[in-house]
Amino acid sequence: MLKDITLGQYFPGDTVVHRLDPRTKLLLTIVYIAALFTANTVLGYVVVFAALAASAALGHIPPKALVKGLRPLLFIMVFTAILNLFFTPGEDYIIHWRAIRMTWTGLKNAAAMLVRVMLLVSGTFLLTYTTSPLAITDGLEALLSPLKKLKVPVYELSLMMSIALRFIPTLIEETDRIMSAQKARGADLETGGLVQRAKALLPLLIPLFVSSFRRADELATAMECRCYNGGEGRTRMKVLKMAGRDAWAFVCGALLMAGIIVLRRLRL
């Protein structure tokens, strides 16, 4: 049952967007976010939305998938919208009845907030939909590599991330096995109140923890046996390479940013 959980939301594919270098996609996501927060007019948001829609279409990502990604954030979005709606100071009241005050500025802020959060989340989802977690890790490592000069253990961090990703399915399998074992001995994991269920989880978590430590220990030895000696002097089999399409992607990103800045200046 645990096996059904999909991890990361990568949609494998072979489109232009999928084939872009992960570094390009990470950088363009940052450009996209910057553009989104620079935009302050309706037309600006429309342009950002158009950029998102065009990228999703190029990557063959169904709009439904992007909308679905927003669902877990629904509560936060509604909550911030209500806060904005009722607690923005101003004089241009729409409703003013006792303590309840709603202003036009508040309404505008709430709408802008909603649009921003939605575009922000869908934009980052587009990155994870079209880039495998491993490629994201590699891209991050390459982009952060200048920090190595400041003694930031960039390679180690990215190795930790990829090992974590590697062991997620293994640990899920193990959890499943321990759950079956506990159930076979009469453990009740599904009924009862919150406290009771939390207590029932304990005999599940402890063996899982113990075995993860054992695994970590064995993996460390196995890595040492394969001459792991830190990130220094290490080479990579797959070297990230930028291609022509990456250049074009950067041109599009620059155009988007420039367009948004112009719109902001002209207050369109």
Added chain:
Amino acid sequence: MEPVIRIRDLRFSYPEAARPALDGVSLDILPGSFVAVLGANGSGKSTLAKHLNAILRPSEGSVLVHDLDTRKPEDLIPIRRRVGMVFQNPDNQIVANVVEDDVAFAPENLGVDPAEIRARVDGALRHVGMYDFRLHAPHLLSGGQKQRVAIAGVLAMQPEVLVLDEPTAMLDPRGRREVLDTVEALCRSDGMTVVLITHHMDEAARADRVVVMDRGRVVMDDTPRKIFPQAERLRALALDVPEATELVRELNAAGLTLPEDVLTPAECAAAIGGALCP
């Protein structure tokens, strides 16, 4: 012939253990040989394996790989490059999410050129018959396949010696056969030196030389044909004999006179056939 690994009077104690895990072991491992190390639980066979590539260092005595000494920190990486090690649990030795990336891990650590890594990875995967699975996720493979990937991961270092510490203990019979066939082929057709730690008698029967350990000492060291007929002595060490050898012994006890040095079912069948219709 000059030995690849030379073990001299090796003693080792785990901290706070009552008796030493290794109590004066001396062995020479010859290049190209297939050595099986047998022993009951706690006989010290895994501890011995961990000394071969300097995961553990001797308390006393020495382990030399050619002229490299496992006690010298500067010899550590050169030793580990020459002596590859495969462990029991395949899940806990695979580092990457993609088979070929995992096989590339060791040469990447050694700073090998990307094009050369590619060639080594493809070569190693072909050797263990896992080339078609190079883009698969390791957790979706069977136990035997995972263990073959682990072997490929070690082969990519181009080692001289392959040490396997109970590589089949967690596998089903099919996986065991896959792994053993791979290992045997590496030794017989590529001249790889293999040290196989095991407690399966029929696996040990495939080796050129069987070293039997008990309480941290080497108690028997000979060819399988000379070792396995000594069933009484093996039983005293809490070990079995291969089923084929056992059957011949029982038939002989019942009055037949079959050759005692039978190791495989095929040899056993031939021996019985020979006795029935001479």
